Amino acid sequence: MPTIRDVAEKAGVSVTTVSRVLNNRGYISEHTRKKVYQAMEELDYQPNEVARSLFRKKSNIIGLIVPSIAHPFFGELTSYVEYYAYCRDYKVLICNSMLDAAKEQEYIAMLRRNQVDGIIMASHTLEVEEYKKLDLPVVTFERFISDKIPYVTSDNYQGGKMAVELLLERGCKKIAHMCGSLHLDMLANQRHQAFLDVARERGAVCCTVETDMNAFEVDKYERLLTDLLTEQPDIDGLFLNSDLMALVAITVCRKLGKRIPEDVKLVGYDDVLLASLTSPQITTIRQPLDKMSELAVQLLESLIQGESVKVENCLPVELIERETT
Amino acid sequence: MPTIRDVAEKAGVSVTTVSRVLNNRGYISEHTRKKVYQAMEELDYQPNEVARSLFRKKSNIIGLIVPSIAHPFFGELTSYVEYYAYCRDYKVLICNSMLDAAKEQEYIAMLRRNQVDGIIMASHTLEVEEYKKLDLPVVTFERFISDKIPYVTSDNYQGGKMAVELLLERGCKKIAHMCGSLHLDMLANQRHQAFLDVARERGAVCCTVETDMNAFEVDKYERLLTDLLTEQPDIDGLFLNSDLMALVAITVCRKLGKRIPEDVKLVGYDDVLLASLTSPQITTIRQPLDKMSELAVQLLESLIQGESVKVENCLPVELIERETT
DNA sequence: GGACGTATGTTAACCGGTTGACACAAGGGT
DNA sequence: ACCCTTGTGTCAACCGGTTAACATACGTCC
Structure with missing residues (x-):
């Protein structure tokens, strides 16, 4: 790697001059500027950002x-x-x-x-x-x-509210919310609060599944959802904290022979690219x-x-x- | 941010000594080492990696x-x-x-x-x-x-071969391959070569859709696949160069009223997480x-x-x- | 002829580390 | 008494830039 010294030498100027060209400070004639740029070009010089960062x-x-x-x-x-x-x-x-x-x-x-x-x-x-x-x-x-x-x-409370209201409007009687750990006070927990508030207000039966802290794994989601839907087969509405969870939920429902949206309705969250590519396409709360x-x-x-x-x-x-x- | 000098001062030793502790070189007594570590601890010192990188x-x-x-x-x-x-x-x-x-x-x-x-x-x-x-x-x-x-x-030729052979074994008569630009000589192009070779060898009708260089966009895939399957409605097998493309293909088939796998069979590529989460789950060539x-x-x-x-x-x-x- | 603006060079310090050379002291072994 | 090992310090150079201070030289304008 060439250094600023190599450039200076090649251009026949001092290091200071090259630095001045590089940083646009002080007086530099058009002629010199050209010479310096040309030398940099010929040497394929790139200033060392590590040195710059340090200074x-x-x-x-x-x-x-x-x-x-x-x-x-x-x-x-x-x-x-x-x-x-x-x-x-x-x-x-x-x-x-x-x-x-x-x-x-x-x-x-x-x-x-x-x-x-x-x-x-x-x-x-x-x-x-x-x-x-x-x-x-x-x-x-x-x-x-x-x-x-x-x-x-993004407006988590509103998102949770819209999700649950939609499920209830579409006729769900017993709904569940799957979310990450509620232990740490994340803002996403407001979705859960909205879920609880709306469910209570409308008199809907509801339950919650918290995925474990350390699990971001699809397998885990699958196990939890399978358990949930077999233990409580009357659940007919799911609010899932991510579209990935919703994707898993679709798979699980299919395995359990539950039709979507006839038997179980789903609302995901995020609106990632995938949400519109699945079959069926996922109803979701879009975060910008x-x-x-x-x-x-x-x-x-x-x-x-x-x-x-x-x-x-x-x-x-x-x-x-x-x-x- | 504290520097190595601050640590030296706090520990009552020289900068050189701290550096020796940091880099495990030269003689250092257990006593001094402890003092230095303690000073680093108290100051929450982290060596400046930019300076180290430079040197x-x-x-x-x-x-x-x-x-x-x-x-x-x-x-x-x-x-x-x-x-x-x-x-x-x-x-x-x-x-x-x-x-x-x-x-x-x-x-x-x-x-x-x-x-x-x-x-x-x-x-x-x-x-x-x-x-x-x-x-x-x-x-x-x-x-x-x-x-x-x-x-x-990964063994692209073999992957392409397995994909196409499977499609033909499952009874496909007219197959298409969707891939990225064939212009640059990527190794993934061998999949296409295998596609052509196997199709010729088995006497299957085949065609190719190249996605454009600059498009990594799902919309583009969707358009290309829709065009393909409407212009050539007798295509009954698709080999797609990624699972994402396969995902889009599923959506397109559904829109066109084609059943999978009855009317059209698909083989994707990569085996990303998603491939097993879709409905139907995608048959694919797994890259490790x-x-x-x-x-x-x-x-x-x-x-x-x-x-x-x-x-x-x-x-x-x-x-x-x-x-x- | 002096002041001023422009253009460039020289020198040195600095950023925060690392490293080698060298000095010095204490303690142990022979 | 001398050498060796161990432990630590001082000093300086270096990595590749940036920057301030200062010197110098050339034009030009008044």
């Missing part, structure tokens, strides 16, 4: 911690975050926490060692206190940590993932630049009715 | 270029690559080329600027020559560049993505360490028959 105390790298990029929701999220970050000249280091608290903490330490300018947290296995200690700019998805840490979310990701990147950049930002950033959800209701 | 000329970061992480295949791939890389103490910078050649080239330049130790390329929009010029360790997925650049692939990713990381690490490695790394595929055949 500037800014790496232009952000960390993104997700449970697993293999999960369609987080895959799409990552894709958007990377896109919007790159537009603002930030690179993304990815971390798959696999919903493992120790791993998540290790990742955070790693990101600090690597001097990332900020972190977007979409995995939350740690207690609030752990995040509060962080001296870095942080933006979270779907979790309130403190009034210093902005979060991006594109906008949410853009906003997260925007907020993080503002924090990095020392600006203060709104802490709560809640975007509207939308009911997309398809074929499972 | 060592090694960033312990690798770049991963994929078309889009939102695509389930590449999402899973990325997840595995990140996992195996992290096990070997490498961090991953992600790049979504979106199958855009200019973007891909920009990403490569960016990765060089950032001094990544190597690149895993799973997106290939550029001509072979462009990759040959790279002075970095590179491992590719599914593409032969030169005998200097190792590649990881986990092993392939691990191998890619292993190879890259070997290259980084200056070892020489086998150029061709081909893993076996497996036919997973499910419900679409």
Whole structure:
């Protein structure tokens, strides 16, 4: 790899001059500028960003911690975050926490060692206190940590409400909600609150299935749903916290010989790409993932630049009715 | 952020001593080591990896270029690559080329600027020559560049062969293959070669649909498949180059009133998580993505360490028959 | 002829680590 | 008494850039 010295030599100028060209500061004649660019071209020179980062105390790298990029929701999220970050000249280091608290903490330490300018947290296995200690700019998805840490979310309560109301309107008598662990106070838990509130208000029978903390696995979903629907065969409405869960639910219903939407109705969540590609297509609550990701990147950049930002950033959800209701 | 100087001061030793503790070199008494560790603990010190990278000329970061992480295949791939890389103490910078050649080239330049130790390329929009010029360790997925650049692939010809043979065995008379652009000489094109060979050998009528270079979009697949199946309604077997395409094909067939597998049989490719979650579940050719990713990381690490490695790394595929055949 | 703007070079410090050379001291072994 | 091992410190150079301070040189304008 050629260095700035090689460029200077080749162009017949000083290192300072090359640096001035590179950073557009001070006086540079058109002639010299051309010579320098040409030398860079010939050497295929690329400035060493590691050296620049060290000096500037800014790496232009952000960390993104997700449970697993293999999960369609987080895959799409990552894709958007990377896109919007790159537009603002930030690179993304990815971390798959696999919903493992120790791993998540290790990742955070790693990101600090690597001097990332900020972190977007979409995995939350740690207690609030752990995040509060962080001296870095942080933006979270779907979790309130403190009034210093902005979060991006969508209107979970409204989403849960619309989902359940739709199920009841379509005639469901006994409904169930499948969600992740309710132990950590995630904003997504508001979906469950809405589920409970609406069910009570309308006098519907309801029950809840919490998937375990450490399981993001389809097998687990399948087992839980199979158990649920065999133990309580009169359940005729399912509200699922992700489209992936809904996808599994479709499979399980088919295996149990339950027709959708005749015998059981489903509402998923997220509206990932897949939701419209399944058979039947999944009725779901759409989170504006594109906008949410853009906003997260925007907020993080503002924090990095020392600006203060709104802490709560809640975007509207939308009911997309398809074929499972 | 505390520096090594702060640690030295707090522990009452010299910077050199702290560095020796950090890197386990030279003589250090147990007593001093403890003092230093305690100081690091108290300050919550993390060594600045940017400074270390600069000195060592090694960033312990690798770049991963994929078309889009939102695509389930590449999402899973990325997840595995990140996992195996992290096990070997490498961090991953992600790049979504979106199958855009200019973007891909920009990403490569960016990765060089950032001094990544190597690149895993799973997106290939550029001509072979462009990759040959790279002075970095590179491992590719599914593409032969030169005998200097190792590649990881699965047995594409065999995969194509098994897929088509299955379709014909199940009684298909007119089959079609949907694949990406055949323009660039990707190893995945061997699937198409196998498709043609087997079809000719068995005297089956066949045709091909190439998706456009720049389209990774489901809409595009849908349009192409709809056109195909309406213009040639006697097609009764589809071989699709990814499970995502197969998923779209299921939707299209349903819209056109064609039953699967009675009227049309499908074979997908990859065996991503989704393939077994759809209704009907997709018969597919399984690529051992986990092993392939691990191998890619292993190879890259070997290259980084200056070892020489086998150029061709081909893993076996497996036919997973499910419900679409 | 002096002031000023433009253009470039020289030098040195700095970012936060790592490393080698060398000095020095304490303790043990012979 | 001397050598060796162990433990620690000081100092300086280095990685590849950036930047401030200062010097110098050429035009040009008044």
